[in-house]
Amino acid sequence: MALPTLGILGGGQLGRMTALAAARLGVPVRILSDRETGTGLPFAGVTVADWEAPAVLREWAAGCDAVTVESEWAPADQLLEAAPDVRLRPGVATLETVRHKGRQRQAYAAAGLPQPAHVLAATRDDARSAVERFGAAVLKQFEGSYDGYGNATCRTAADVDAAWDTLASSDGLLVESFVAFEAEAAVTVARRADGEAVVYPAVRSEHRDHRLHAATVPSGFSEATERAARRVALDTLRALDATGVATVELFVTGAGDVLVNEVAPRPHNTAHLTIDAHHTSQFENHARAVLGLPLGDPGLRVAAACMVNVLGQRDGMAAPDLDAALAIPGASIHLYGKTAVRPKRKMGHVTVTAADVEAARERAEAAAAAVRL
Amino acid sequence: MALPTLGILGGGQLGRMTALAAARLGVPVRILSDRETGTGLPFAGVTVADWEAPAVLREWAAGCDAVTVESEWAPADQLLEAAPDVRLRPGVATLETVRHKGRQRQAYAAAGLPQPAHVLAATRDDARSAVERFGAAVLKQFEGSYDGYGNATCRTAADVDAAWDTLASSDGLLVESFVAFEAEAAVTVARRADGEAVVYPAVRSEHRDHRLHAATVPSGFSEATERAARRVALDTLRALDATGVATVELFVTGAGDVLVNEVAPRPHNTAHLTIDAHHTSQFENHARAVLGLPLGDPGLRVAAACMVNVLGQRDGMAAPDLDAALAIPGASIHLYGKTAVRPKRKMGHVTVTAADVEAARERAEAAAAAVRL
Numbered sequence A, B: 001m002a003l004p005t006l007g008i009l010g011g012g013q014l015g016r017m018t019a020l021a022a023a024r025l026g027v028p029v030r031i032l033s034d035r036e037t038g039t040g041l042p043f044a045g046v047t048v049a050d051w052e053a054p055a056v057l058r059e060w061a062a063g064c065d066a067v068t069v070e071s072e073w074a075p076a077d078q079l080l081e082a083a084p085d086v087r088l089r090p091g092v093a094t095l096e097t098v099r100h101k102g103r104q105r106q107a108y109a110a111a112g113l114p115q116p117a118h119v120l121a122a123t124r125d126d127a128r129s130a131v132e133r134f135g136a137a138v139l140k141q142f143e144g145s146y147d148g149y150g151n152a153t154c155r156t157a158a159d160v161d162a163a164w165d166t167l168a169s170s171d172g173l174l175v176e177s178f179v180a181f182e183a184e185a186a187v188t189v190a191r192r193a194d195g196e197a198v199v200y201p202a203v204r205s206e207h208r209d210h211r212l213h214a215a216t217v218p219s220g221f222s223e224a225t226e227r228a229a230r231r232v233a234l235d236t237l238r239a240l241d242a243t244g245v246a247t248v249e250l251f252v253t254g255a256g257d258v259l260v261n262e263v264a265p266r267p268h269n270t271a272h273l274t275i276d277a278h279h280t281s282q283f284e285n286h287a288r289a290v291l292g293l294p295l296g297d298p299g300l301r302v303a304a305a306c307m308v309n310v311l312g313q314r315d316g317m318a319a320p321d322l323d324a325a326l327a328i329p330g331a332s333i334h335l336y337g338k339t340a341v342r343p344k345r346k347m348g349h350v351t352v353t354a355a356d357v358e359a360a361r362e363r364a365e366a367a368a369a370a371v372r373l
Helices: A013-026 A052-063 A075-083 A092-099 A101-112 A124-134 A157-167 A223-240 A281-291 A322-326 A357-372 B011-025 B054-062 B074-081 B092-099 B100-109 B123-134 B157-167 B223-240 B282-291 B322-326 B357-371
Strands: A006-009 A027-035 A044-048 A064-068 A117-120 A137-140 A151-154 A173-177 A183-191 A195-199 A203-208 A211-217 A244-252 A258-264 A303-313 A331-335 A346-354 B005-008 B029-033 B047-048 B066-069 B119-123 B135-139 B151-154 B173-177 B182-190 B198-199 B203-208 B211-217 B243-250 B258-264 B304-312 B331-335 B347-355
Touching: A006 A013, A006 A281, A013 A027, A013 A258, A013 A281, A013 B331, A064 A281, A075 A092, A075 B066, A092 A101, A092 A223, A101 A117, A101 A173, A101 A223, A101 A258, A117 A124, A124 A137, A124 A157, A124 A173, A137 A157, A151 A157, A157 A173, A157 A203, A183 A281, A195 A223, A195 B092, A211 A357, A223 A244, A223 A258, A223 B054, A244 A281, A303 A357, A322 A331, A322 A357, A331 B011, A346 A357, B005 B011, B005 B282, B011 B029, B011 B282, B029 B054, B054 B074, B066 B282, B074 B092, B092 B100, B092 B223, B092 B258, B100 B119, B100 B173, B100 B223, B100 B258, B119 B123, B123 B157, B123 B322, B135 B157, B151 B157, B157 B173, B182 B223, B182 B282, B198 B223, B211 B357, B223 B243, B223 B258, B243 B282, B282 B357, B304 B357, B322 B357, B331 B357, B347 B357
Parallel strands: A006 A027, A006 A064, A027 A044, B005 B029, B005 B066, B029 B047
Antiparallel strands: A117 A173, A137 A151, A137 A173, A183 A195, A183 A203, A183 A244, A203 A211, A211 A303, A244 A258, A303 A346, A331 A346, B119 B173, B135 B151, B135 B173, B182 B198, B182 B203, B182 B243, B203 B211, B211 B304, B243 B258, B304 B347, B331 B347
């Protein structure tokens, strides 16, 4: 068997890190991006073109043995129309479900997965009565809501009216019972088209300002919660028939129960620490799963690790202080080559491995702060 | 400080792996290669041109904040002539010493480093009398001998005559007392221009057919030998004023003493396992040392590891069996993207990390064999 070529639709940091993992294996990579994304892609096999143009998609796909998408919003449907024989992983059915928060909830309900109480509200009255029933609820746009955008927490009819006017689309919006979670977990799974899968240990994730700030392993949850999180994540991927890696974000309640929050059908920020802390990184297992190769050990190879995101603090040109950041003992610095900084833009991340999560956390915070972007 | 650009003179696997490590840090890389080396370089910043042409060197170097060479035979002298202000690491003095096995021995003698008894034989008679004195000796070409080429083991005057006729150059050749070593060790050191350095744990290396076959850590040597190996390696780099990473290959005698065999002033095959087994890989520390950035922790992050080379078995096009190799538990496969196979050509390597060196060794051998190149 000659080495297969991996196609990646999307030229941001997730594609970049997947390409780096594939390059180590010797696997050739072709990236198709719709714009110079500013990740300063260091790779030769990058095409920047109109990625909705059938001729562009057809020619690009012809050189790929299997194709993945960097996000659920990449033009997978157009790709399949232009090149019906392409091995697209994840498939369009998975992407269609994930793109719509209402369809996600319906799929999880059909599979009997634990999740927050919710209503697909077609009308303002549906939304009002759901909020009344739940007491407190989060209203979410079905499509396009992320990182705190397109969401509103509501307790009163007046809240609902305001949210409905700004958020509802023609098919309404999603009303989810507000979950006063104790913690948030994320479990990444790599799954091949034949159903073979490996499940990573649960990560404890911490958001600030609706954005991921830090992720730590081991999660510190009880053994029962850890086990439940992994099982639910695997079941969720099966329910979606997802292929490649995907991450299931979970709420952990005070009682230690887990509820599916949402799924990212691609490499995920909460699993970036797998590069430094696990036997096989999410990016390598993504490449392996997409290409149908045997999957690698998802276990930890260190005692503990913490990842902290490096977010932009201002507008301007990037001038990271690698010198200061690398001076923090044990800091593994990952910068994405973005030349322009914007407030809250993900510019990179730092992972520190250590004997315990407290030490890892402290040094990861220090190193991420030292980059000064 | 904006991110510095790293220049690499040479486009083989050492440059490839250094570039992958630099890319992770976000450091831009420029590679200058004199030919399509067949490593299928996946990078954008590659110039293939006559790398002895002053105009080529000047233009290329102008875009680099610091430059390193992939081997001591890269045209460092021409580079400095064309671009005198370039920050070249290692420097030309180090490269000149290392290129000539006689000068290496003289430098180590001047620094009081332990090494085999030897004679820089200017004439056939010098060589004969040295072999007579040593009983058994290895005659080596001063320049260009490697992997068993340009060497001859001699015990008699007739052996010397035959070796002299084929090996001696105008300045003679090197006669080294034959060392009946117990084992071979290799110690890699990363050293900055200001002298700051970190020393990797000793690796036990095993050659077959004069080529590196396997490398394992921990070395299993006594604490005293391990300590001596690290100290001698650091002293050797100081004696050479080497910058970047360099590896000191050592003979370990039955009494546990170490003798300097030779030095590679660049990333080295015995330290490829640092990618998977150590906190900071030799390639990342090479980039950091060359750019003058803080050096990373050279310690092991796993209990044990073994690297086995994947050598070509035949002539033809490469068709590695990644599927079979990745099915070996814990195998981390590194292929260099070379499209043409030749017997004994280094096509890649496999590293396995495990609880002990025996388990790591067994699985690394199996995975390397499974690649079938």
